[in-house]
Amino acid sequence: MDITYRQTAPATLTLALCIAVMLPLFWLAYLYAVPTEDAVILFEYARNLAQTGVISYGHSGIPVEGATDFLWMLVIAGLKKAGVPEFLSALALNFAGALIILSQLKDSARRIIALIGLLFTPYLYAALQGFSPLLFCAVYVLCIVTSLRPYASFYALVLLLCLIRPDGVVWGAGLVLLRFVEGRGRHELGKELRNFLLYLCLPGLIYFAWRAWYFSELLPLPFLVKSAGDRNLILFYGYSGLYVLSAFAPIIPACLMSEDRVRLLRRLAWYFFLPCVFYSWMRLEQNAGNRFLAPMFFGTLFMLSRETKLRPMVVFTILSVLCGIKITVQTAETVAESRSEAYYYVSQDLARLNGKMLVTEAGRLAYHTNWITHDAWGLNTPQYAHKLIDYAQIDAGSYDLIDAHCKFSFLTNPIPLAANPPRSWDNLCHAMIDYVTDKQYKVFLVPLLTNGIACSNSRLCAFSSDASTRRPGCQRFDIFALSPSYAHFEEVSRLLKNRGAIDYSPTLKFEGDEICS
Known part of the structure; x- marks a missing residue:
């Protein structure tokens, strides 16, 4: 014993x-x-x-x-x-x-x-x-x-x-x-x-x-x-x-x-x-x-x-x-910085409304809102998993909101894709932005972080496609494109602005998915 x-x-x-x-x-x-x-x-x-x-x-x-x-x-x-x-x-x-x-x-x-x-x-x-x-x-x-x-x-x-x-x-x-x-x-x-x-x-x-x-x-x-x-x-x-x-x-x-x-x-x-x-x-x-x-x-x-x-x-x-x-x-x-992410708060703001959205960031927007949500990359949406999403599929979806983590240069120079392009993130962005610009969606840029932390000082930005090029004084923003025919257009515009969103303009100083001061 x-x-x-x-x-x-x-x-x-x-x-x-x-x-x-x-x-x-x-x-x-x-x-x-x-x-x-x-x-x-x-x-x-x-x-x-x-x-x-x-x-x-x-x-x-x-x-x-x-x-x-x-x-x-x-x-x-x-x-x-x-x-x-x-x-x-x-x-x-x-x-x-x-x-x-x-x-x-x-x-x-x-x-x-x-x-x-x-x-x-x-x-x-x-x-x-x-x-x-x-x-x-x-x-x-x-x-x-x-x-x-x-x-x-x-x-x-x-x-x-x-x-x-x-x-x-x-x-x-x-x-x-x-x-x-x-x-x-x-x-x-x-x-x-x-x-x-x-x-x-x-x-x-x-x-x-x-x-x-x-x-x-x-x-x-x-x-x-x-x-x-x-x-x-x-x-x-x-x-x-x-x-x-x-x-x-x-x-x-x-x-x-x-x-x-x-x-x-x-x-x-x-x-x-x-x-x-x-x-x-x-x-x-x-x-x-x-x-x-x-x-x-x-x-x-x-x-x-x-x-x-x-x-x-x-x-x-x-x-x-x-x-x-x-x-x-x-x-x-x-x-440690996870509570600084804007997606957490934006998704909770959207929860009091109803709508349909297409997203590249497929977690919190689906979980916290009451919106019908499709994952553009296809990880959670079967029709977009077998081949890359295209213009016709986006149009058939009739989305009220399109969320995209993409380079802002694609907004300045949208490029229509050829039929059946290879699966890549850039091609996904081209398809989504080509549709957004053609249908005249209102484009807001929403900061990744809500507390003003520059991306060069935050690891939350490290999951960006351009993580290796982070620069001091720059901050990652994501694209939120709102359909002009959405019933709650004005209300969503206000709540995005309340979370630090800015209107997209080609005159902004941007690099990749960052806007720099």
């Missing part, structure tokens, strides 16, 4: 310390932060499911394929039905995920190292924005734990991983393949195959078939959109490869310090080869805090925690902090 107490007491105290450190951060985020634009998109699906029983977007009332983080959305919808706000649910689930990860490490020293890594890498701050990285990584770590033992529950956990986020397939594939490769004997392989088919394949196929039937879409809309477009590095996107590299680079030197480096490197190669290729091939939009690569950090951290010596784990944590420090600072500042 005494021996058991002496063994468990330090570990329990360490978990208590972790709770004491993390809980204030999560609570402060709930009190003072606003969930980020892309996280709110899923909250929109969860709320609609809780209130109407339909998985839909933008007050359409019909099934819309876009809630790819299915189980995450389902749990938040269930909690919403019970009266728990979506953002609070997201934070609580991530907090539980962080504790699960820490609980899988074998002693206090390793948990403290992991806590330091958690605090100084971007994944925690992506969770504070309303995304699911810590819960997803907790399930991934549990998948690794069960993959090292002859448990049939391994396949059920991989299924759970895939249901939380569809890219769980990419993270789980290496674990499953390695499980078969390391199988011993025909009887053992037969048992593995049976468990694989029964606990993973069969329910996965049933879910896939149901999803295709329910949404009338074979593949998730975000996959269609993010895999399209011209790549600048043969088959890959260069900037996506940099995100992958920042997460992968610390693994090699840390593993070279391990006791059985060859075996560990081989195992991690099985784990991470497919994710590295997949994420380099995809356009990493909505990758706040490099959250898509978070399982690489926590999976490696867990594997290194099993080493006898602490040094590899310490080195990996330090290198991960250094490689991701810029992303971490940007993500943390985004959380």
Whole structure:
């Protein structure tokens, strides 16, 4: 009894310390932060499911394929039905995920190292924005734990991983393949195959078939959109490869310090080869805090925690902090400044009216208003996911308001697009602005930030298409184009002006999506 107490007491105290450190951060985020634009998109699906029983977007009332983080959305919808706000649910689930990860490490020293890594890498701050990285990584770590033992529950956990986020397939594939490769004997392989088919394949196929039937879409809309477009590095996107590299680079030197480096490197190669290729091939939009690569950090951290010596784990944590420090600072500042974003207030102002809008910023405008909302990029609107939106489709939509994050030079010189242009953000902007100018919409420029912070001093502007060219004294504005035939034209004009909007004029001094003083 005494021996058991002496063994468990330090570990329990360490978990208590972790709770004491993390809980204030999560609570402060709930009190003072606003969930980020892309996280709110899923909250929109969860709320609609809780209130109407339909998985839909933008007050359409019909099934819309876009809630790819299915189980995450389902749990938040269930909690919403019970009266728990979506953002609070997201934070609580991530907090539980962080504790699960820490609980899988074998002693206090390793948990403290992991806590330091958690605090100084971007994944925690992506969770504070309303995304699911810590819960997803907790399930991934549990998948690794069960993959090292002859448990049939391994396949059920991989299924759970895939249901939380569809890219769980990419993270789980290496674990499953390695499980078969390391199988011993025909009887053992037969048992593995049976468990694989029964606990993973069969329910996965049933879910896939149901999803295709329910949404009338074979593949998730975000996959269609993010895999399209011209790549600048043969088959890959260069900037996506940099995100992958920042997460992968610390693994090699840390593993070279391990006791059985060859075996560990081989195992991690099985784990991470497919994710590295997949994420380099995809356009990493909505990758706040490099959250898509978070399982690489926590999976490696867990594997290194099993080493006898602490040094590899310490080195990996330090290198991960250094490689991701810029992303971490940007993500943390985004959380801290989130209440300064004009979209949060403009969308709440619009909530007292009704209308129909086409948007490029598809989160808060859909969630906070009563307007029918279509996502021009296609992540949440099927008719715009398979090919780029065009003039005729915009005209058929009869939109009262068009929101676009585009370069202002396109307003000065609108360019009609040829038929079936390649999918790119610039071409999307050309299509929207060509329509706006031709139909003589009233164009307002709404500042991204409501408190006058210059974009050169704010990380909230870093998600702009021209983030690398931010200049002192300049501020990002977005286009809000209002139909002259809209019944509440004057009222919306006033509320936009009250939020700092200015009339567009070609005489303004602008660069990209910035207006400079």
